[in-house]
Amino acid sequence: MRANRRLAIQALAGALAVPVLALAGARTAAAQTSNPAFDRSRLDRLVAAYPDHLAAIEGDTLVWRDGSRMPTGAGQPERSFDAMLKAATIADQLRQRYEPGPPAGPPSRDHSPGRIRNTPFFIAMYGDCRRGAVSPRLRPVTWMPRTAPQPLPVTTVNDIATRMERVIAALEGLPDRFKAYLVPSGGTYNCRTVADTGLLSMHSWGAAIDVAVARSDYWSWARRRGDIPYRNRIPFEIAEPFEAEGFIWGGKWYHYDTMHFEYRPELFA
Template sequence: MRPKPSSPFAIHWLSAIIVLAFAHYPQRAARGDAGVSASSSIEAAGQRLVAAYPNFLTAAASNVLVWKDATRMAIDDGLGAKPHTAWLAAPDLEDMFEMPYPAGAPALAPALNQDPGRARNAAFFDKMYGDCRAGDVTKSLVEIVWLPKKSGQRLQVTSINGVARKLEAISRILDQLPSRFDRYLAPAAGTYNCRTIAGTERTSAHGHGIAIDIAIKHAGYWRWSKPLAGGMYAYQNEIPREIIDVFEAHGFIWGGRWYHYDTMHFEYRPELFVR
């Protein structure tokens, strides 16, 4: 479980946004809405995956995603639109695209349960990166130096899909930012960690070696906050747009774009940037 920082970060915000989480981002559409047929939605999901992961996938046809080793995987499980809890717990491949990821948008409070990119199909990512519980991930881990000029912290991430190279490129760019950004970036809170997501039985993206948490002292995390009247959570963010933009330009989604926000968290999800 992710520890809560010893000092209440909410007291010391410099640029925090504290607003109720209402509709700043569009709600997800039910499958088949807006004239989009279920079959075309399935096909689009498959094509986006093939485009994002060409080293592993060869084709998507009808409801089948074809891997280079000839494995065939269903894109849609046939269960239709799912309640939010089921969408998170057991998403099919199509479900991962149900909420458009708003790359480049202002860092505003998402609407209730808008968690674009938070759903991950476990079988898909375990096949691609390995199951950390079986020891599959460690053989692909490589060490990178985070912010070599300002920090020099050594971190482990996967080499699969060029994730390590991309994170090194991000690090070099962030290393050039003015010193006022340093407190958000160093020390990084962690990368590879074979663990479940707090409060769930789902393996974290950290368990695949595709995620990084940046400096924890300036992080906002929904589980650290108390719900307001009616059960809503107030959105809390300090992470500057300049940092978010660099990660997104390299295919990393940001946990601050979720209603269940985790603003220190970035993970490599290139399929969500394919249009």
Template sequence: MPLAGAAPAAATVSADRLAKLVASYPDHLAAVVDDILVWRDGTRMTIGSDRPARAFEDMVRSATIADQLRQTYQPGPPQDRPARDESPGRLRNTAFFVKMYGDCAKGGVTRLMRPVAWMPKTASQTIQLTNVNDVAARMERVIDLLDRLPDRLKAFLVPSAGTYNCRVVADTGVPSMHAYGAAIDIHVGQSDYWAWASRRGEIAYRNRIPFEIVAIFEAEGFIWGGKWYHFDTMHFEYRPEMFG
């Protein structure tokens, strides 16, 4: 993870990053042609890869597809607290995700979801996740491993604070990944969130979630909000394109 004070975003988006995007969603994406993302159904979206990075507070409210890829998520144990505005995954292009998962405000997400048993061997709870990109099946593999953890670690997991929720992120106005049924929050009472932190200037980072839990999610393509400057340690979302 970058050291505090490191640059939060690359000036340009490399061809490798764009290729990783296409490879991450093979059921949906076909190719990148110049500055156009081509979907398998023929839809074409402007990427914006030739545009310079803007201030993070601007990108987080109106990210292009290129902005979405400007920061890279590093799997593995964190090496340091995140740099200022280093929140890989918080930059989301709304049109991209609505196209992929549906518009929850129009009922386009729920018809593609199914119930999943959260921690059935520990304290069974039913959650709702999308079938798009096999997110529900991937979560079931995560759950199988989480349910084998010792009780001291399960205390961070149950109850889940929720999955599907047709809402926007409070500080950005952009739909949350929860609005697509592709995210989960674990036990809120064991978690920390940047907006709860008293702060003057820099946000004081805090986390209590053990990395043994995070590693299981990362292995299935879920990124963790605990690696964000705007930390949200209860939060995991399916974002395979973000991994470096």
């Protein structure tokens, strides 16, 4: 397709005696019109969200506190959701913002803030579980100690284990009718990949938790052809204490995963 199009442009340029580069430039300008420039304040938000690890943004480069550097990809145009899901830049994972608070309605098509992840970024922050680098940073947290105690390993990176304990304290304070959505937990740390992308899950860094599976819904369980019909039975009261500690809820994703919470403070609107 691309080769054919280049040939067609060259033929057209020859016919009109217009330099090929000028046409290519016009095409880039058109692409930028349909893909608005990346909002660079989101990179500043990223640095502010992970003060233990990130130092600065220099041009199109993310500088880590240990001196390592990563390209952000902020200068590249936005691609389709599926393309970004499979191979995200650091900028791509910030393009969709997470709206805290009670949901106004079902998520719009492909709006799944948090599902797009740049794997090297998270490995640099939490370690690579396939090399045994995550386990030493986990510590057990007791899930719902007054309802149905369950020890779960959670990463200590970014104080996530301590944040989780504050979430648990708030959840224990909810009326009893909410507890059935919480126990038993579907788990935290698990060195595994996401089924549809083959990429490491946030569970593989010990930075995510699934609440009770029995009351949950997952997009690919229900998928027919075409659009994904939204489904959720988890009340927002469950999500609220998580959001207060910087965790996003998979119940707000077009590709919903209503049992799932993960620590992503950089995404909050």
